[in-house]
Amino acid sequence: MEIYQLRTFIAVAQQGHLTQAAELLHLSQPAVTAQIKALEEEFGVPLFERFPGGVQLTEAGKLLQPDAENILALARGMQNRAKALAGEPRGKVKIGTIGVPARLRLGSWLAHLREKYPLISAQTTHGISVSVLNDVRKKVLDGGFYLGRNPYQNVTTLQLTEIGFCVALPPSMAAELANADWKTLGKAPWLGLSQFTSLAEITLELWRSQNIAPKIVGEFDEEATLVELVKAGMGVAILAERTAKRFVADGSIALWRGGEIAVRVPLQFIYSADREQDPLISMLKSSLKTEWDLP
Secondary structure, rough: OOHHHHHHHHHHHHHHHHHHHHHHHOEEEEHHHHHHHHHHHOOOOOOEEEEEOOOEEEEHHHHHHHHHHHHHHHHHHHHHHHHHHOOOOEEEEEEEEEEHHHOOOHHHHHHHHHOOOEEEEEEEEEEEEHHHHHHHHHHOOOEEEEEEEOOOOOOOEEEEEEEEEEEEHHHHHHHHHHHOHHHHHHOEEEEEEEOOOOOOHHHHHHHOOOOOOOEEEEOOOHHHHHHHHHHOOOOOOEEEEEHHHHHHOOOEEEHHHOOOOEEEEEEEEEEEEHHHHOOOHHHHHHHHHHHOOOO
16 A cells, blocks of 8 residues: 555545546546555455446445545655754754753753754763863864853853852851851861862862962862762862752751852853854754743
8 A cells, every 4th residue: 555546545536536536646547547446456345436427435435535534644744744854953962061950951951952953962971161161172062061251262152140159167167157257267178179170260269369278178079079078077168059058958067158159150051162153053052042041
């Protein structure tokens, strides 16, 4: 059974005449007759009764006509869908991610991207801001998320939001430091940040801006690790506001000055500057603007 045979079957049923159906389909009458005969042989039942003035459906033909119409409708729908997809952007995009996926709205963004551009396949690589920045510069990644201020002219940024950071205190130091000034905070032990974490440069900039040089207790590379070490009483650290307030609620950490924002840092999407006109980058930017409600 072929689609063109079903199309002929429906045309003959609607016209009630082989010659008229042949004209409608731009076929010869013998070709139409041969197609109907092939269907009847395949189905094992006659589809039409022949009369001097034309043809009419048999009872079997009447029962099979709706099925044939449904199959043709599905075929047209598939064809239209295929034509629409022909103009869709396609390929794989490699995106660098950092930190907590929920903070990036990663799930809803990629779901929106998939819905709007069904032929695009996304691949994420988790890292830190520095590594994402370097891989975007080297074009290993098409784009990525970056926390902080971009120092390179050959990398373009789309700012998504700002993230506020609080100073987190061990409960054992809360009485002494909860309302302290920066000079006093600078004398407290601080959790150091590995150069391989997104928070390293942010913390250093904060210390420089407040003119303090704290005693560093180790070097750590993950926000979750910082939380655990603050809870354990090892030292002070900066944490993203939402993270800090989640843990202060159960009393496992305390916050300096009731959770005052110590520093605000831009969260950005970055991509190579020479790809500004790249349709793929334009697609990513457009979907991000929708996700983050940007102008």
